[in-house]
Amino acid sequence: MVVIRVRSRDGVERVSIDNPNITIGELKTLIESQLRVPISNQTLSLQQNLLLAKSPAERSQFLDMANPSIPISSLKIGHGSLIFLSYDGEREIVLPARRPSITPAGSFGKKMTMDDLIAKQMRVTRQENPHCELVSFDRDAANAFQHYVNDSLAFAVKRGGFMYGTVSEEGKVEVDFIYEPPQMGQEERLVLMRDSEEEKLVDAIANGLGMRKVGFIFTQAVGQDQKGYTMSYLEVAQASELHAESGLKEWVTALVKLKVNDDGGADVHFEAFQMSDMCIRLFKENWFDLESIKEGEIVDPKVSRMKKEVVVGGKDVKEVDNDFFLVVVKIFDHQGPLSSTFPIENRNFPVTTKALKTHLERTKSQPFVKRISDFHLLLTLARFLDVNADIPALAACVRSETAVPEGYQLLIESIANSGV
Incomplete structure (x- = not known):
């Protein structure tokens, strides 16, 4: 007996096969009979990203198990292998057989605690649509x-x-x-x-x-x-x-x-x-x-x-x-309003005012507001300026693309030349 693990949106289930050399088409027939997913509704793949495909067009891109005549052994699918199944609609989940429980005489069943009741309400299902477009x-x-x-x-x-x-x-x-x-x-x-x-x-x-x-x-x-x-x-x-x-x-x-x-x-x-x-x-x-x-x-x-x-x-x-x-x-x-050419914080080396000086020299042909329109540069400046007054003022200039007051230009150039 060979057991293939089938992972779908419902978790991992198992399909039993007698012949390890069956074709993909025959495997689909067994999935239909054992897991109750119609062949016409099955998309199979060895790629887990299949489970993230939401539309028929997206699922049609997974072609590695699309040919029903290919033996599963040619895809190295054997005992214990994991394949992925996507399907539309709902189905009845086939639960494994359980041993019958024995209820003590005089009892109408197990008493459920509040935790048991809460757990029964926690039904984890797939959310189809995000809150962001x-x-x-x-x-x-x-x-x-x-x-x-x-x-x-x-x-x-x-x-x-x-x-x-x-x-x-x-x-x-x-x-x-x-x-x-x-x-x-x-x-x-x-x-x-x-x-x-x-x-x-x-x-x-x-x-x-x-x-x-x-x-x-x-x-x-x-x-x-x-x-x-x-x-x-x-x-x-x-x-x-x-x-x-x-x-x-x-x-x-x-x-x-x-x-x-x-x-x-x-x-x-x-x-x-x-x-x-x-x-x-x-x-x-x-x-x-x-x-x-x-x-x-x-x-x-x-x-x-x-x-x-x-x-x-x-x-x-x-x-x-x-x-x-x-x-x-x-x-x-x-293409957003900011550049990302200034050295980035918290990487291999600390960002110093030398980097600020180099950046200002390299961009000196641009308007000053463009020269400082980089978040990482503004973060470096924020360590030297008043976070409640100076930083909002400079950020407002960048946001509106208006000229930076001369006093701030001189202050920034002074920081760049400080050698800190």
Whole structure:
């Protein structure tokens, strides 16, 4: 007997086959009979991104298991293999047989506690639509972030940052700059060592520019891409914490990683999500269980462990497939009002006033307001200026593209020449 694991939006189920040399068409027949998904409604693939495809057009791009006459063995599908299934509509979930329970004499059944009742109400389903219409990245800001991770870190460790920009009434999120706080990145874990004083400066600059914090962006290390998940349980927990902290329903979580292309090379790939409403509720109500994971314990990164059972696909479970928590957001790009050519904070080397002097000399042919229209430059200046008066005034000039008063020009040039 050969067992194939089939992962769909309902979690992981199993299909039993007698002949390991059956074709894809015969496998679909078995899926129809055992999992009750009609053949005409099945899209199969070895690529997990199939589960993120929302329309027939998007699913039609997954062709690796489209030919029904190909033997599954030619795709190296065998006992224990994991394939992905996408389908439309609803179906009755086939639950595994359970041993009959024995009720003590004189009892009408098990008494349910309040926790049991609450757990029964926690039904984790896939949220189809995000609260934001789309997210658009400033090209320069996105390139400055991914180039550093690619060229300097080689995607060996994780890197993260906060995205700042605007949210329109229609829910369109525009990201115009990325702030990278002090941090420590490892292959699977990202620790943000947030500096409250520095973040106050960042928020003051953003307010002056008419912007706000709109999301979180992070990278996955190369080694993570081989583990078959979109986001790990650690990433889901961190993204949920930051989303919940923001209080912004349009908050976006962006993921940057390397993907192998058709030529065998690697391309930098951006993906954008919102954490589902249920995910944020579970986080706020402290359902996620990270504390019970022991040092050295082998944990499946594809699932998030719950402290109590929740209902997924009609089943009571304590582990939820992370893809249930992800709501795909469309990505666009634009050319925003800021440049991203000034050295970026909290990287390999501290940013000094020497960098400011070099930048001003390199851009001396431009109007002064254009020369300082860079968030990272403004953050460097903010360390020397009054955050309550000077920074809002300079940011207002940048926002309206009006001339910088001569007094501020002289002050900035003095800082650049200070040699600090």
